[in-house]
Amino acid sequence: MTGPDERAPDLATPSPEPLDPSGHEHRLAALTIAVLLATGALMGSVNLVVDGVLREGPARWSYAGTMLLLLAIAASLVARGRLGHGHTLALVLLGDLVYLVVVLCIEDPLRYATPLMLLFPALAAGWFLRPRALTLHMAVTTVVCVAALWPSYDSAAALGVQAGVSACTLNGAATSVYLLRRRVQRLLAETETLTRLDPLTGLHNRRYLVEQADRLWRQARRDGTRVCAMVLDLDHFKRLNDEFGHAVGDAVLNAVAASLTAAVRPADVLARIGGEELVVLGSVSDAAEAGLLAERLRAAVARGQGAGGHGVTASIGLAVTRPADGEDPVAALWRLVDEADGAMYRAKQEGRDRVATAGVPRARSPRAEETSS
Template sequence: MFSIRLSQTGIGATHLDIHTLHVEHAVFLASYTILTVANSWLYKGTKGVYAFSLYGFFVFLGASAVAMRGHIPDLISIVLGNLFVVIGYAFLSFSLIGFLGRKTSYFYLQIFLFLIGLVTMLQYGWFHPDTGKRLIALSLVLGCQHGQIAFFLYRNRSPALRIPILSMTLMLVGLCITNIVRIVGVALHGAPHNYLNAGPFLAWILIVNSCLQVGAMVSFVWMTAAMLRGKLEVQTITDPLTGALNRRGVERAAEQSILICRKDSVPLSAVVIDLDAFKQINDCFGHHCGDAALIAVAACLRNHLRPDDILARIGGDEFAVLLPRTSIAEASTIIERIRVSIAATEIVYGQIHTRVSASFGLAELNSPEQDWEQLFMRCDKALYEEKNAGPTKLRPRDVSSSKLGLLPN
């Protein structure tokens, strides 16, 4: 990654050219900052991506200022250069907080650390220059920033982003450790008055920091890609109107539930629900009112289902419910409560008020060879029999033609 340049300091003695390393560090950060900017354009609308681009930009500015030391005023190369890095990690913290959608008071900690950095850089970089104290102060501030961000990620790790978040956390823990090592090394052995004359110890710290910073940038790009992939996977198995699973989603969930129930030797029941006279609502009030009815029924079903139960919309006005660890007798009790609740649910769309009833087809998994498709067919058959026995019709008072004029154009 780095072309380490050796320069002579005496007979047979060499040291790493830290100025060259800083130049290469800036070049690498420039390249990866471009990557983060491109990533922010690619994932427009994703929270935190713009703040992460600012992280890369400010860290690059800081590295560039330090690399140009001796060619620009010390106020810029030492004080502003180091403060740019501190600002960059503050933006990294804000980026991850926004990306993970968390509310936290860490914002105030980052402001406090920036103020400490500002005071110490002015004190030891401008008013009373002292390379050793400046390096210790900067390492302390950056180490606290890295540790805080790593701790935040550890506390807010998302199962869907577990591996990329772990990668980012490890990069930040590594950065925190290198700052601790630098504090100890400088405290024990001191630092040269001119930082550009630093020996191999500080040069290797820079190399490790550079690798870890690049790793953090790549980890964030990985996180955004993983989040997008997760969202796309959710969209493929979710009904956009009701938020329930769609037919594909319930097929996957059913396969897993059936395997678990067989393994644990517990019952599993399933229900297919069909809304009675739903076409009448669409014909009289329009499809928008029909959508409102589907949303209301889905909410009603959720209110009566347990955390492990699975709800899906499998067709226009058809829903399916999986009831793991539930016998058909227990399922019948649940279904009767749902039947009453749906009938009592008022569908409101604008000034339109109506109600809907539902028919149910219930079946229990009854053989080791039976799969979801067979169980669903048995539910569908039971539903057909219930409807033939006399489905509940939408009452005339529930569908009033006098309200047709209330529909929006």
């Protein structure tokens, strides 16, 4: 059984988060859109010093005011540090509106204000907006392209072709970014799941065990219950591997995992922490209930058989604690597991295929009494 020193690196591993991906996404949206707004405003401000680009009079002042507004919004987003989905949609639509303002202020829109300027809000929409909001943005983009190009074309057919090409290009870019984002999110979710699972048995691993400590301790304090830890070590598993090969050993281990999964309660945590060692954590009302659960798990292991009818038994160490206010759940978890670990070794010494409780001398089992009689 691994000792406490070997578990130390896992204790220092930060919990990656079940978390709340939306918090990080909202911060990323705020910073990304702030950068896009600031970049667009600075690039657009160049037109203020280039002759012949802007209309004279109120149009020039409206254009300058729009650029300043974009910089002010960018600064406020950086200061705020987060942006909700509704605000993101509003700012993306504002980007479409700003393009119309620019078109009205430019002498030659086809030359200095092509619809490709809408690429910034299109990319932001594709990455940050949800499907309904993205669909709304794509419809607005199409309308804006038509409105912006309308004064430059006398033919409705020519206008339709140019507006259609521009809108399809922009909406296609937004759709591609959205699909890319969905793919990235799926890959990240799968990777996150794999970091919490044992690759052989599909059970949870030590990292997940640590992550669940806070939940179990908080629930036990709230409900006035106890937390129990059961350390299971498969008996003579090395002998099984040596005699029949690791393929048989893996099959038996998977059969045991399936039996235990069916036997544990839904709220319990079942994890493989290395080799043939497994841990079960759960909430119980008292030690007697924990003992009944441990016996049920022992019987479940004995029933599990791999290909060829090979099976094993398990020695189980049981420890129970009442969580105290203010204690570190992770440190308390490993103290409890260490106590159950010691009881498991005692179960081995007393004959295997049995449950030993930490701090409680083991009475002779009926099987032992039948053997001696």
